[in-house]
Amino acid sequence: MINAQLKMYVRDYSTPGRIQDAMLYSIEAGGKRVRPILLLATAKAFGASEEKALAVACSLEMIHTYSLIHDDLPAMDDDDLRRGMPTNHRKFDEATAILAGDALLTLSSLIIAEDSHLTDQERVFLIRELSKASGAKGMVGGQMQDMLSENTEVSLEQLENIHRNKTGQLLRFSIIAGAYVGNSTEESLEEMTRMGEALGLIFQIQDDILDVTGDAEVIGKPIGSDEGNAKSTYPKLLGLEGAKRQKERYVQEAQDALRKAGVDQTILSELIDYLSSRDH
């Protein structure tokens, strides 16, 4: 459902040609769709209809996709492959990849602003929170911090701060947005925010662990690339076992927050376990 809707949006809001091809290429490159799935699952747990959540779920995935396109650029991480396929700038060229990213970022606001299942108040809330989560004090700021921290000694506190911004805030948004469109109470929203924050760190720690223990074939990128990039990671700072224990603490916190939020826990509880033990 998410994949179909994403493609429809890109086709509707761009003109056939190179920019559309480049947008579709990265949108169709797949990925786990973790963020939109979390958003839809949270909305469902709060009893919202899928219709209320689908546009913002796609908007969130567009933000994630644009950030991958730009992060892969030669001036940034300089990656040739993403999920086993050529990165956008390798498939097209750098100029096209920059513009396709810009276009997806711009489109992410437009589809929320135009979604007929949301009220104006809901649209404004969702655009505002998503912009905060993805901007200079969120994802983009975290990416900048991350690049500046390469080849430097980083404390655990600094590392967590980077991850809270770079990957945490979008994951947190997926939970908050789902609860919001499900008319969550203030108290529930607070617990879900705590869960979303823990989930962001679980996700990142598992990413770091997979870079040490994972299977390159399954992950779709070489193992040990963090080592090569001189990147700070949880296993480097805490050891592999320490990283796993840290992850387990956040799993407990996420499950605890979920229980206290007082919603149907079935799917979300499973998703926490899945994200903490995923092999890619």
Added chain:
Amino acid sequence: MINAQLKMYVRDYSTPGRIQDAMLYSIEAGGKRVRPILLLATAKAFGASEEKALAVACSLEMIHTYSLIHDDLPAMDDDDLRRGMPTNHRKFDEATAILAGDALLTLSSLIIAEDSHLTDQERVFLIRELSKASGAKGMVGGQMQDMLSENTEVSLEQLENIHRNKTGQLLRFSIIAGAYVGNSTEESLEEMTRMGEALGLIFQIQDDILDVTGDAEVIGKPIGSDEGNAKSTYPKLLGLEGAKRQKERYVQEAQDALRKAGVDQTILSELIDYLSSRDH
């Protein structure tokens, strides 16, 4: 007023450090502020308070600024200078310039979504129209078309189509947004849209003319750079005199639309003349 507000927004919505420095660098690099001035002047012509128009005027200028940062990148126009100063990626580096552009684009939605002088309905309208004007069917799409058309034969119709998207839609938005926050009638909004479209073409034709006849010192970039880039321009397609006549036709159309819109014409009429005869 625009300059002070732009700086305040960037400071408020980013964390001190490299990303903020890079955002401020390009925001403070100046420029004529044509788009926000047109927006404020139109709002004034419709009797709106400056307060109603200032956030969206700054949002629009942020979009314009991000597009310049990305367009200047080596993979795009590869410019070292902008307004006589090092371009963002020359002052910082490419990665920082990409991220600073992304951050400004993201911030442009946020400041409209958070502006307390606008209703939710107004915020949604402005975010939607600005996203349309600057996305894959607007500015970004036009930039892609422009790059694809380099070194090819382009008809006058194709050239105008590129400019309508690449530069025209943001200028058009400045007029529409100003009229909208001034509670324009449907009929007035239609005439103002026609004026905005003509104004976009006037602006572009004058840009092309200045590239032939201008003073490099005044413009802040070398004369004849379009020639070197093998770019299609109005003077190339119509001759210098033909380009001037074409511009004059659009000036007449813009003034005519302005008269029919039935608003205070004083400032806007002068702005049309200024933009058509500007020397930089």
